[in-house]
Amino acid sequence: MYSSVVRLQNTFGYFTTVVFAVAAVIAFSDLFSPRTPSVGVLKATNVQVVRGRPHYYSSKKEEYAIIKFSLDADLSSLFTWNTKQLFVYVTAEWPSAGGSSGSGQNATNQAVIWDSIITAPSSDHLANLGPVAMKKLRRSAEGKSIDPSRGKLTLKNQRPKYQITHPSGKLAEQDDVVLRLHYNVQPWVGLLTWNQDVDLWNWKTLRNNLSKKFTLPAIKKKKATEEKKAGK
Amino acid sequence: MLSSLQNPRQAAAQLMNFGLILSTAFMMWKGLSVITDSPSPIVVVLSGSMEPAFQRGDLLLLWNRNLISETNVGEVVVYNVRGKDIPIVHRIVRKFGVGPEAKLLTKGDNNAADDTELYARGQDYLNRKDIVGSVIGYMPFVGYVTIMLSEHPWLKTVMLGIMGLVVVLQRE
Numbered sequence: 234m235y236s237s238v239v240r241l242q243n244t245f246g247y248f249t250t251v252v253f254a255v256a257a258v259i260a261f262s263d264l265f266s267p268r269t270p271s272v273g274v275l276k277a278t279n280v281q282v283v284r285g286r287p288h289y290y291s292s293k294k295e296e297y298a299i300i301k302f303s304l305d306a307d308l309s310s311l312f313t314w315n316t317k318q319l320f321v322y323v324t325a326e327w328p329s330a331g332g333s334s335g336s337g338q339n340a341t342n343q344a345v346i347w348d349s350i351i352t353a354p355s356s357d358h359l360a361n362l363g364p365v366a367m368k369k370l371r372r373s374a375e376g377k378s379i380d381p382s383r384g385k386l387t388l389k390n391q392r393p394k395y396q397i398t399h400p401s402g403k404l405a406e407q408d409d410v411v412l413r414l415h416y417n418v419q420p421w422v423g424l425l426t427w428n429q430d431v432d433l434w435n436w437k438t439l440r441n442n443l444s445k446k447f448t449l450p451a452i453k454k455k456k457a458t459e460e461k462k463a464g465k
Numbered sequence: 466m467l468s469s470l471q472n473p474r475q476a477a478a479q480l481m482n483f484g485l486i487l488s489t490a491f492m493m494w495k496g497l498s499v500i501t502d503s504p505s506p507i508v509v510v511l512s513g514s515m516e517p518a519f520q521r522g523d524l525l526l527l528w529n530r531n532l533i534s535e536t537n538v539g540e541v542v543v544y545n546v547r548g549k550d551i552p553i554v555h556r557i558v559r560k561f562g563v564g565p566e567a568k569l570l571t572k573g574d575n576n577a578a579d580d581t582e583l584y585a586r587g588q589d590y591l592n593r594k595d596i597v598g599s600v601i602g603y604m605p606f607v608g609y610v611t612i613m614l615s616e617h618p619w620l621k622t623v624m625l626g627i628m629g630l631v632v633v634l635q636r637e
Contacts, residue, residue, distance in 0.1 A: 238631055256604065287581075318517055320556075320574065324538055329562065343538045345558040350574060352517055359517035361575050400561050400568055400590070415539050419518045424602050427539060 259315055260423025266313040268436040270384075270428070273305035275323075275414055275444045278390045282405040282452050285396075295402040298449055300325055300346050301390050302412055306442075309384035311418050317356045319384065320417040322348035325397060327410040346393040346412070354380050355421075405452045412444035476633075483632045503529035503598035508543055508552055509608030514573030515541070515554055522609030525554065527598025535563065536593060541600040544571065547585040552597060555580055565593045 279301040284294050302323065311319055326340035352360045354374035362370060374380040398404060416439070418426045428439040497506045506527050510519040518541075519525070527543055536542065541556045558579060559570035568590035572579040581589060614621050 236634075238634065242631075320518070320539075322539060341561070341563055343560045345538060348558075348574075350517065356517050359520070361516060395558070397559070417539060417541075420603060422604055425541070425600060 256422045260420065263313065263315055263420060263423055263426070265435065267310060269310045270308045270416065270437070270439045271306065272414055272439065272441040273307070275302070275304050275306070275412055275442060277302050277410075277412055277444055277447050280447065280449055282449050284452055287398075293402070295398045296404040296452060297396040297398050298325070298404050298407075299396050300393050300410075300412070302347070302388070302393070302444070303390060304386055304388040304414065306386045306414060307384065308386065308416055309381035311416065312353055312379050312381045312384055314379060315420045315423060316353045316379075316418055317421045318353060318419045319351040320348065320419060321351060321386065322415050322417075324413050324415065325410055326413055327407050340411075342399060344395070344397040346395055346397055347391060348394060349386075351383050353383075354378055405449060407449040409446050410449055411446055414439065414442040479632055501526075501528050501530070501598060503527045505543075505552070505597060508554070508597075509611050510554055511612070512553075512573075514575050515556070516575045518574060519554060519603070520605070522606055522612050524604040524606075524608040525600045526602030526604075528601045529596070529598040535567070536569070536596060536599060542571065543597045543600065544591055544595045545597060546583060547588055547595065549585070553580070553583065554600065561590075567593060569593070569596075 277300050281299045282296050283299065285297050287293060287295060304323065306321075308319060308321065322345050324343050325346050326343045329341040350360070352370075354371075354377050357367070357371050357374065360367065360370065374383075414428075416428050420426075426436075428442070429436065430438060432438050494506075498504065500506075506529075508525050508527060510521055510523045510525060513521060525543070536557065538557050538560050541554060543552050543554050545552055553571075555571040555573045555576075557569050558572045559568075561568040569592065570579055570581070570590055584591070614624070
């Protein structure tokens with residue numbers, strides 16, 4: 234009855250039960266920490282459309298939009314003891330040429346122009362950084378297990394990480410383009426959460442995360458600008 | 466201890482017990498598959514391309530229904546490249562169009578470039594049907610056992626042997 238095999242089994246069974254119970258409690262605790270993210274500024278500051286190739290050996294020419302933007306947001310309330318990282322991203326959204334649907338959550342065209350991984354101090358060691366940047370990052374939160382100040386974002390005339398295009402290759406003079414800020418909270422254990430459209434008890438929705446509509450300019454031509462300069 | 470082998474009734478009961486455990490596990494897996502509408506509702510992360518969010522061996526719970534909204538940009542999805550049977554966990558970064566024909570582009574958070582190079586020849590974008598599910602739940606490290614098993618196949622034999630021995634030797 235009480236052989237060592239049975240004892241081993243019982244111990245292991247008890248261990249897994251406890252682990253899963255603790256994990257469930259931690260995951261559930263997310264619901265009780267209020268989330269009050271806010272956006273101060275989100276606007277496109279400088280927009281360009283250039284012609285380029287998708288990769289070096291391609292003969293196809295496509296139009297690429299380079300959207301510089303300014304962002305001021307406070308996402309510090311998203312950092313709790315169960316936050317492993319915060320993934321913040323800005324998308325550009327525009328309706329299709331047919332122009333039936335506006336820029337709702339299901340905008341017809343949506344592309345990430347900039348994103349950022351903000352690790353919590355407890356997951357700094359996992360970040361993909363060089364030794365110098367890693368040292369700096371770890372020193373920035375020495376002795377802290379949660380560092381909400383990392384959620385405060387201030388970007389001025391930020392260059393986009395990604396130049397975006399469209400499968401048709403056409404993007405110049407596109408009307409009704411908007412920028413939208415999103416976030417994704419990655420927990421240590423539990424459910425992944427994104428910014429939600431409605432208030433859910435303790436979790437407030439991310440308001441003001443949409444920029445004003447703007448129009449992409451015509452393709453920037455080198456010759457044209459040179460002529461202008463010469464004319465002046 | 467081997468007395469159970471001399472008693473065929475007990476041996477048969479133990480075999481049934483073992484079968485019951487296996488079939489329960491199988492039913493739970495398939496049941497979860499029906500609930501989430503995904504052929505494999507739980508996957509193990511095999512690469513570091515989504516670090517620091519997901520490490521090798523982490524367990525992900527998938528959801529493949531579009532109850533509230535379509536699969537959108539920013540969601541982390543598991544997809545299969547056409548013609549290959551390797552599930553990849555990456556984030557959707559571009560979406561053009563709506564419905565099942567929408568063109569989706571993915572990228573790993575930890576990768577510098579998007580996944581165009583990973584897709585099949587002539588495939589520039591994913592469609593909704595290539596996606597096995599969106600990641601909704603996360604449990605670290607638990608799936609590392611399966612990575613160990615696939616990287617060291619002899620462990621499988623050892624484990625099966627131990628399990629069999631335990632079942633045979635166990636009384637009751």
